[in-house]
Amino acid sequence: MSMRRHGFWIGALCVLALAYGLTLAIRNEYAFFAGFIILQFIVLATAWNILGGYAGYVNFGTSAFFGIGVYTAIFLFKALGAPLLVQMAGAAVMGALLGFVTGLLTLRLHGIFFSIATVAMTIILETLVINWKYVGGATGIQVLRPPVTEPFDSYIKMLFVIGVALVIVAVALSRHVQGSWIGRGLRAIRDDETAAECTGVPTLRLKLLACSISGALMCAAGAPSAMYLQFADTTSAFNLNYSVSALAMSLIGGTSHWAGPVLGAIVLGVTQQALTVTISSELNVLVLGVMLILFVVGAPEGLLGLLRKGWARLARGGGS
Amino acid sequence: MALRLTVADLDAGYGAVRALQGVSMTVEDGETVVLLGTNGNGKSTLMKCLMGLVRPTKGMIGLELDGVRHDLADLPTDEIVGLGVALVPEGRRLFPKLTVEENLTLGAFRKAARAKLAEGLAFAYEAFPVLLERRKQLAGTMSGGQQQMLAIARALMSSPRLLLVDEPSVGLSPLLVSQTITKIGELKQRFGLTVLMAEQNFHQAVRIADRGYIIVHGEIAFEGRTVEELRSNDLIKKLYLGGAA
Numbered sequence: 001m002s003m004r005r006h007g008f009w010i011g012a013l014c015v016l017a018l019a020y021g022l023t024l025a026i027r028n029e030y031a032f033f034a035g036f037i038i039l040q041f042i043v044l045a046t047a048w049n050i051l052g053g054y055a056g057y058v059n060f061g062t063s064a065f066f067g068i069g070v071y072t073a074i075f076l077f078k079a080l081g082a083p084l085l086v087q088m089a090g091a092a093v094m095g096a097l098l099g100f101v102t103g104l105l106t107l108r109l110h111g112i113f114f115s116i117a118t119v120a121m122t123i124i125l126e127t128l129v130i131n132w133k134y135v136g137g138a139t140g141i142q143v144l145r146p147p148v149t150e151p152f153d154s155y156i157k158m159l160f161v162i163g164v165a166l167v168i169v170a171v172a173l174s175r176h177v178q179g180s181w182i183g184r185g186l187r188a189i190r191d192d193e194t195a196a197e198c199t200g201v202p203t204l205r206l207k208l209l210a211c212s213i214s215g216a217l218m219c220a221a222g223a224p225s226a227m228y229l230q231f232a233d234t235t236s237a238f239n240l241n242y243s244v245s246a247l248a249m250s251l252i253g254g255t256s257h258w259a260g261p262v263l264g265a266i267v268l269g270v271t272q273q274a275l276t277v278t279i280s281s282e283l284n285v286l287v288l289g290v291m292l293i294l295f296v297v298g299a300p301e302g303l304l305g306l307l308r309k310g311w312a313r314l315a316r317g318g319g320s
Numbered sequence: 321m322a323l324r325l326t327v328a329d330l331d332a333g334y335g336a337v338r339a340l341q342g343v344s345m346t347v348e349d350g351e352t353v354v355l356l357g358t359n360g361n362g363k364s365t366l367m368k369c370l371m372g373l374v375r376p377t378k379g380m381i382g383l384e385l386d387g388v389r390h391d392l393a394d395l396p397t398d399e400i401v402g403l404g405v406a407l408v409p410e411g412r413r414l415f416p417k418l419t420v421e422e423n424l425t426l427g428a429f430r431k432a433a434r435a436k437l438a439e440g441l442a443f444a445y446e447a448f449p450v451l452l453e454r455r456k457q458l459a460g461t462m463s464g465g466q467q468q469m470l471a472i473a474r475a476l477m478s479s480p481r482l483l484l485v486d487e488p489s490v491g492l493s494p495l496l497v498s499q500t501i502t503k504i505g506e507l508k509q510r511f512g513l514t515v516l517m518a519e520q521n522f523h524q525a526v527r528i529a530d531r532g533y534i535i536v537h538g539e540i541a542f543e544g545r546t547v548e549e550l551r552s553n554d555l556i557k558k559l560y561l562g563g564a565a
């Protein structure tokens with residue numbers, strides 16, 4: 001047990017070291033521009049899955065959390081000149097609070113009604129930010145990056161390493177939730193919420209916790225976007241694409257295990273980035289939709305389900 | 321002495337529908353009390369009130385445990401389970417897409433039970449060998465009788481003192497009903513439980529009962545202080561043997 005726990009953290013350190021190594025080895029900054037987007041999606045999908053996958057509450061408001069993350073960062077930067085890590089921490093706190101409120105919605109709303117409420121929440125929050133002149137309102141806002149900190153030689157490379165660190169935090173949290181009594185309780189809620197209640201699962205407390213963790217991670221993922229683009233406007237910060245992608249990546253990867261959304265985000269994210277460069281960025285959404293349909297019909301348990309089946313077949317074949 | 325459940329003048333309902341009216345009853349330590357009544361008379365609503373799943377509009381539900389009184393009408397369900405009350409819900413309400421073992425483990429969610437998880441699982445598998453054979457199987461893919469056993473075993477995982485059983489006969493063949501009732505009687509003896517069982521199947525239910533209540537249209541219509549009193553009651557004849565008697 002403790003061996004496995006150490007194994008995870010040793011692996012995490014290796015990944016972090018590798019990420020830093022890449023920033024030294026690769027000259028072309030475009031790789032990091034594209035890589036950062038994929039990392040962001042891994043965090044969003046992992047965060048989405050904590051509520052949507054484990055507990056079965058489909059959140060369509062990923063873009064609301066992402067947007068609030070972006071604008072929390074902008075506010076902290078403009079008002080206090082806060083450094084990037086403080087912006088991210090502030091966004092995480094805002095995300096946890098917003099997640100808590102979302103969790104309260106589950107008191108009365110289940111299934112599709114909960115999902116619709118999260119869409120409404122996105123629109124309300126976007127409208128509020130559009131009318132908030134201090135952070136640029138509808139016209140958007142320019143952000144002037146501070147100089148890059150040591151030991152990095154370019155800002156985008158620093159963002160890339162921070163993105164990797166955030167992925168590690170997200171995966172560690174998701175993994176902890178999955179393996180603990182929290183995860184057991186959430187799976188019970190997904191299967192039959194009344195039965196979960198009957199067996200003594202504190203359903204509301206667990207849903208609030210899952211919403212808060214998920215929200216904090218989503219906002220933290222959005223926070224570096226302002227510095228990444230050096231610009232923010234509501235249309236892109238609250239873009240519905242984040243909601244759809246986080247959901248699709250989790251479903252395509254497989255929602256029952258923390259590795260599912262990671263896998264889904266990598267496969268889909270890489271495909272999208274490749275298509276953006278080679279064909280067009282408009283085609284992305286189409287590919288996402290087609291892949292989602294194919295998986296929902298052909299592999300309802302996602303890539304992980306396919307891998308498991310393949311593995312079982314291989315084991316059986318080897319045995320006979 | 322150490323445990324007493326008292327329900328006094330309880331009203332409950334769903335919107336404009338009144339499901340329970342002025343229900344009063346008691347369950348004493350170590351007893352098996354049956355709540356008899358045909359469909360739609362409020363048995364399940366009373367069970368849900370006891371678990372905090374439905375809030376009464378009037379009246380009180382007191383659980384006395386070793387001299388301390390708890391008002392169940394004010395407590396959330398997880399705390400009621402924490403006090404040692406467990407429900408085997410009507411229609412079993414298992415987690416169909418989780419395995420047998422995961423279902424059992426969830427029964428031990430309360431903090432005190434988690435510490436004794438391994439012990440609880442061992443007990444459950446000993447009492448229900450079929451569950452050990454099928455521990456990796458998804459609960460929803462088992463037969464009705466096996467599911468009912470799992471539902472009972474899951475409730476016992478929280479090491480309850482008061483076991484509520486809501487209509488264990490639903491959806492089972494007569495033979496399985498008989499086996500299930502016998503099993504509940506055995507487990508009661510073995511774990512020193514106090515049992516309140518809601519049931520329509522009069523003949524099966526009174527086999528293990530000490531005494532009981534008959535509930536009609538949300539009101540306690542008759543209180544039988546012994547099984548004999550229940551058997552010889554006219555209401556029973558009317559409800560179960562057709563109005564002509």
